[in-house]
Amino acid sequence: MLIWIDLANSPHVPFFRALIPEFERRGAEVETTAREFAQTIEMAEAAGLKPVVIGGHGGRALTGKAGNLIGRAAALRKWARGRGFDLAVSHNSYAQVAAARSLSIRCVTLMDYEHQPANHLAFRLASRVIVPRSFPEEALRRYGARAQKVRRYDGTKEDVYLADFTPKPRFIETLEELGVKSGDILVVVRPPARDALYHRFENELFNELLARLAARVDVKIILLARTEAQRATYHERAGANLILPHVALDGANLIAAADLVISAGGTMNREAAALGVPAATIYAGRWAAIDEELVREGRLKRIATREDLDALPLDKKKGAHARRALQVRAEVADLILGEW
Numbered sequence: 001m002l003i004w005i006d007l008a009n010s011p012h013v014p015f016f017r018a019l020i021p022e023f024e025r026r027g028a029e030v031e032t033t034a035r036e037f038a039q040t041i042e043m044a045e046a047a048g049l050k051p052v053v054i055g056g057h058g059g060r061a062l063t064g065k066a067g068n069l070i071g072r073a074a075a076l077r078k079w080a081r082g083r084g085f086d087l088a089v090s091h092n093s094y095a096q097v098a099a100a101r102s103l104s105i106r107c108v109t110l111m112d113y114e115h116q117p118a119n120h121l122a123f124r125l126a127s128r129v130i131v132p133r134s135f136p137e138e139a140l141r142r143y144g145a146r147a148q149k150v151r152r153y154d155g156t157k158e159d160v161y162l163a164d165f166t167p168k169p170r171f172i173e174t175l176e177e178l179g180v181k182s183g184d185i186l187v188v189v190r191p192p193a194r195d196a197l198y199h200r201f202e203n204e205l206f207n208e209l210l211a212r213l214a215a216r217v218d219v220k221i222i223l224l225a226r227t228e229a230q231r232a233t234y235h236e237r238a239g240a241n242l243i244l245p246h247v248a249l250d251g252a253n254l255i256a257a258a259d260l261v262i263s264a265g266g267t268m269n270r271e272a273a274a275l276g277v278p279a280a281t282i283y284a285g286r287w288a289a290i291d292e293e294l295v296r297e298g299r300l301k302r303i304a305t306r307e308d309l310d311a312l313p314l315d316k317k318k319g320a321h322a323r324r325a326l327q328v329r330a331e332v333a334d335l336i337l338g339e340w
Contacts, residue, residue: 002086003023004032004100005088006093007034008034008092022330031083032050033051035053054079076095085103101125106128112156112288112290127149129150132153132154132155133154160332162322163274163324165275172257174249174250175257179243184220185315187213187222188260190224190226190265191226203283208306214241221241222243255275256320263283266288269294273299274325276299
């Protein structure tokens with residue numbers, strides 16, 4: 001079997017980097033494409049994936065997104081035609097789903113956020129839709145995913161690549177180069193995804209959070225900007241305890257080293273939850289069912305008010321309690337490849 005994987009965003013890189021050996025053990029060969037967006041290409045090359053780069057990001061405007069999707073789908077179709085792919089796989093790469101459907105290539109899409117409007121496209125066009133067990137049935141029906149094409153797995157997509165993670169002791173040298181000392185309280189922060197289709201609103205609490213963190217002399221903040229424009233915006237506030245790395249850091253080791261992770265998105269918080277690191281979400285949109293589940297499990301806190309900011313614990317963490325859901329990777333690989 002020849003599999004085509006498309007990496008449309010940074011979180012897709014570690015996810016598929018962990019799955020590719022599972023595919024290869026089952027006798028498959030893999031080729032990858034990627035979109036020039038955020039740290040996707042940099043991370044993919046660091047992971048040894050060497051993707052073919054096709055297309056970029058369409059910006060914040062809906063018209064730009066629509067035009068970009070059509071243009072990238074056409075470019076992917078041109079590249080994939082005649083290459084003999086048996087299966088196209090992505091974590092909701094809408095352009096790949098459209099291109100694969102137009103070439104009559106069987107297509108698998110995975111997704112873990114039920115409030116993404118573009119699920120309407122991906123779920124209807126895909127041959128198979130794979131979601132976490134907690135993904136609401138009603139959302140699958142609303143987005144056109146017929147019951148016979150849906151498969152479910154236990155855990156989260158972050159378990160796929162973090163369940164067997166072991167921190168690198170020498171990562172402390174990277175932190176020291178950034179100005180983080182062993183006695184500092186390290187807080188890793190991810191800003192809102194303001195250019196995403198599902199994020200058409202402002203998040204005023206995030207800026208207040210940054211101001212409060214920056215006022216603590218015993219806290220070091222590593223802010224992971226999503227885009228160069230976002231980096232430029234926060235660069236004006238950078239100082240002795242607000243750090244904006246110039247290169248993509250090893251995300252898993254960074255999270256494992258953190259005392260607290262706070263994200264206005266989803267993936268990084270779920271990575272922290274998988275690794276047993278204290279995590280808080282300051283996401284201002286509609287919550288995913290999988291994040292609600294993590295809150296119930298005590299692995300994630302919610303920041304929705306200034307009172308929540310006041311109650312936010314800022315201390316050195318007292319050890320990590322990783323989930324170690326080792327079965328999820330093989331389960332997801334089986335769902336992608338099995339029973340066609």
